[in-house]
Amino acid sequence: MAALSLLSGNPVSNPNVTFTWRHYNRLFDSDLYFDALVATMRIGAVATIIALLIGYPLAHWMARIKSRVGHAVLLMAVVAPLLTGIVVRTFAWMTLLSDRGVINTMAQWLGLAEKPLPLMYNEFGVIVGLVHIYVPFMVLTLVGVIGRIDVTLEEAARGLGAGRLRTFLEVTLPLSLPGILAGSLLVFALAISAYVTPVLLGGNNVLTLPMLIYQQVSASFNLGFAGALGVVLLAVSLALVFAYNTILGRLTGERQIA
């Protein structure tokens, strides 16, 4: 794919191909492509932050819950969405967010909104969908890290007179920082490469890098340019994977799994 992005045509069917940078130049020629790149990163970043804010409390609960049954139930609640297809989950959000969907109907019935709120076919909808899909990854990464924090450290802080909040902010949170970083990198990497959710919940108003890549192949059949876009996405992902592995490697010492 990387090789193809540098060539002017199909080297098998066309013997006159030459080495070219034009697919990469095209990336910077038009605001459209650059905007797509920026939008992809922005959506990824916002989704990651929200996923962290939602995932952290749940991971904390899972790591600290005493009952085995409670733990198993929580684990199922986290893994079940993970195993449901992305198309299905995105469809579920469409039924919730669309103009005649559950949320808008309820809001109008309760008199909270005069007309349907624009909940989807915009970046808001895409972000909601992405957060829902990637929170489980965040939770699963964080649970392990929070579970490894020695509870006696927290008890010591409490014993020395620190309140709940202060114990959390000054002991638990700093100790779980590697997990927060690892989880965030993972979610960001997944969110910027998502295709289904932006297509369905973003409609024509959102254009992300993966959408652009598929469009180049299916509509324009421009494999070279698709390749160039792919290389950009790949470079970002590889950097993230590398960072993720380094953090996890440091975290767990010997054992590490990407």
Add this chain to the structure above:
Amino acid sequence: MSRRFDAGHAAYLTLNGAIVAFLLLPIAVVIIFALNPTPYIAFPPVGVTLRWFVKFFTSAEFMNALWLSLRVAMIVVALSTVIGALCALGIARGNLPGTRLLTTLFLSPLMLPAILTGLALFQVFMLAGIGRPVWGLVVGHTLVAVPYVLRTTLAVLQNFDRRVEEAAAMLGAPPARVFFEVTLPLIRPGVIAGGIFAFIVSFDQLPISLFLVIPNGETLPVVLLNYIRYDLDGAIAAASMVSIILALTAVLLLERIIGLRAYVRL
């Protein structure tokens, strides 16, 4: 002090309850629409009907796609469990140089954008002039399914007492017999769990399939995606229910076989 403590704890539980609801409710909502007779997404539901399930199961398009998806998933399970288990054994036992690098390499498809895996395979197939055969689809899915098997098998191997194998060998069992009668039964839970994940991964796989399917030879997620773009009726909800029930079955099976914890210890 204890009163304030309780209020804080109550807030903590409420927050977490809300988060669990956020995770599960959208999936629960689908069932409402699968049973609601109106031909478009409408809330509240006006009745109960099974016509969408009938439409789903009698539609040639959906059934062909479902059948293709199931067939591909079965082959992917067979391939990825064999490859994944062998890789895991190699990594855990082989005393190979660069074990960490190998593990990272094998697990990398988990984190790299699947859409790029699809694009890359598509380009390779185009260059090689072999078009888009079904086995190409199988190769693509196997590529992303192997890491799951590798991970669950490695997890089991980590708690594996090698002395059991050594004892069997000492008692005169040839290597093949040791493998089939000692090693295999012991790693089986990990391999089976990986196989279940592989099935789900293949069955739900979209970004790779998107590039590798041919018209009228699409997998279920691709058909659903195209359908949703133009039509939002209960047939999609019914199809979703089928897929959700499969996923729930998988979760329960996994919990029974190895306990989900083995998978979660990242």
